[in-house]
Amino acid sequence: MRNIILFWVSSWLVLSFLFLPFSFSFLPHIGIGLSQLILPINTVICSWFGVIIRESFLVSDSLAFYSTGVLLFFLSGIITLFLSRKGKHLLQTTQTVFLYGLVVLLAYFLIRYGLDKLVGRQFYPPASNTLHTPAGQLGKDILFWTSMGTSSFYNSFMCITELSAGTFLLFNRTRFLGLILSFGILLNIFAINIGFDITVKYLSGLLVISCIVCLFFYDSRLKFLIYGKVSEQVQPTLAKTWTFLLFTPFLADLIASYWQNPPNESGKSYSVQSLVTGADFIAASEVTRIHFHPRGYFITENQQQQFMSFKLSEDKRYLLINQQAVSVSITKETLLLKYGNDSIEWKVAEINLDKLPLKQDKTHWYFELIRE
Numbered sequence: 001m002r003n004i005i006l007f008w009v010s011s012w013l014v015l016s017f018l019f020l021p022f023s024f025s026f027l028p029h030i031g032i033g034l035s036q037l038i039l040p041i042n043t044v045i046c047s048w049f050g051v052i053i054r055e056s057f058l059v060s061d062s063l064a065f066y067s068t069g070v071l072l073f074f075l076s077g078i079i080t081l082f083l084s085r086k087g088k089h090l091l092q093t094t095q096t097v098f099l100y101g102l103v104v105l106l107a108y109f110l111i112r113y114g115l116d117k118l119v120g121r122q123f124y125p126p127a128s129n130t131l132h133t134p135a136g137q138l139g140k141d142i143l144f145w146t147s148m149g150t151s152s153f154y155n156s157f158m159c160i161t162e163l164s165a166g167t168f169l170l171f172n173r174t175r176f177l178g179l180i181l182s183f184g185i186l187l188n189i190f191a192i193n194i195g196f197d198i199t200v201k202y203l204s205g206l207l208v209i210s211c212i213v214c215l216f217f218y219d220s221r222l223k224f225l226i227y228g229k230v231s232e233q234v235q236p237t238l239a240k241t242w243t244f245l246l247f248t249p250f251l252a253d254l255i256a257s258y259w260q261n262p263p264n265e266s267g268k269s270y271s272v273q274s275l276v277t278g279a280d281f282i283a284a285s286e287v288t289r290i291h292f293h294p295r296g297y298f299i300t301e302n303q304q305q306q307f308m309s310f311k312l313s314e315d316k317r318y319l320l321i322n323q324q325a326v327s328v329s330i331t332k333e334t335l336l337l338k339y340g341n342d343s344i345e346w347k348v349a350e351i352n353l354d355k356l357p358l359k360q361d362k363t364h365w366y367f368e369l370i371r372e
Contacts, residue, residue, distance in 0.1 A: 004084055006216055007091060010098040012076035013210050017105055019068050020203065021058045026256035027249055032058060035068065042067045061199040069202070099217060100238050100246060102210045103169050106182055108250040109207060110166030112257070117159040119258060123148035128267040129291040129299045129307055131356055137305070144196040152361050161185060170247060172237045176218045183211045266359075267294040270335060270348040279342035281321055282308075290335060290348065292316070298328065 019038075021031040035042075039057055042064045046053045049063060057064035083091055116122035126146040135143060148154065165185055168178025190204040270290045278284035282300065289301040292312075298319045299309045310319040310326075318325045319337075326339045330348075337344040353359055 003091070003095075004080060006213060007083075007095050007098070008076055008080040009209070009213055010095060010102065011079055012073050013206060013213065014098050014101050015072040015076055016069055016206055017101075019072060020206075022203075024253050026253040035064070038068065038071065039064075041071065045071075059199075061202050065202045099214060100242075102214055103175065103238075104243075104246045104250065106207060106210055106214070107166040107169040107178075107247065108254075109203075110162045110169070110182060110185070112254060114159045114162030114166060115254065115258060117155045117162070123155050125149050125266045126358065127291070127293050127295075128269040128351075128353060129293060129301065129309075131266065131353060131358060132269065132289060132291070132301060132305070133307070134305060140196045141198045144192070144198065146358075150358055150361060153363060170243055171240075179211060179215050179218065183208070183215065186211055265294050266353050268292045269351040269353060270330075270346075271351055273347040273349055276334075276345040276347060277343055279337075279339070279344050281324075281326070281339055281342060282337065282344060284344045284346070287346070289351075290346070 017031075019031055019034045021029070021035045023029060023032075035057060039053075042057060043053060045067045046063045051063045053062060053064045056062045083094065113122060123145065126149050130138070130142065130146055138146065161181065162185060165178050165181035168174035168181065170178075186204065186208045190201070190208050192198065193201045193204050268291070272287050272289065275284055275287075283302070286302040287300045288303050291299040291301065291307075293299055293309070296312045296314070296316070297309045298312050299307050301307050310321055312319050312328070313325075317328060319328055320326070321339070324339060326337050329336045329338075333347055333349070335346045335348045
């Protein structure tokens, strides 16, 4: 019974990863195609809850994600029942394939998220407008992301931990240690995603369950850690050649992902000193700060610390207001918006974001240093 349940859960996990609409840089987007294939079924199921998933079924933690998980759970149950009755000779081989598929997937995601922290794709420095937003107005997910982005030490620590765990998983001698480390890391991430309402709960949950399933194949070592007793059990091993072949496509995807890395910055902020001319296409007189978001947005902030954002063109010379292109030009002291014969001109001063308290990436080793 134990082996049957493990096979059922393992097959469900492998199918769940296959149907996960995860965007790779090099590998084909199989999950997106499979998700579109079962979209009619998911549409019906989600409609029972009054949810239309026409546009959201590829979005992380959408109801379609959970609907897919339920469908695949029953499908994997049918596969397990069929093999347990008609193909028992295939159970062990298929289980081994599932096991190493999960190990490689765990290694890929851990190494990927470790590298994301190294290059600043995850927990990047907070954007200029976020640095000026009161904490009470931030959602819990943005507040957590912002706080994490201010600590280079913690990001480096997590990077090393995740890279180490992911690398340990790829070798037979260190796989058990890698699974122990991975379980602690992934359980913490899953708890963070729940506690701070971050929309990666489904994926992080799959990773935690995958780690638990893989650990079941090392239960003799777990018993030794807990009870100090050694029981005989053949530990699963995989030839280095096969490990290399399985991980090579994922390695190629990692290389493609980080070949061109976007700059790691907060953007720029300007305080408005005075309004020179003001047209009516923006409430110019109420603007107190102007922010240039690093991902291409022009953001105004008024006296009530309310923000309005406008998409910038790639060369950052134009922004869109009511689907109309408005030219943007800025000098050391002047910021000018121009649309036809109308224009808005502010006298501005650039804010040194690096001097803001939140941008001070320091560690105080004793209390008196904090008071200085």
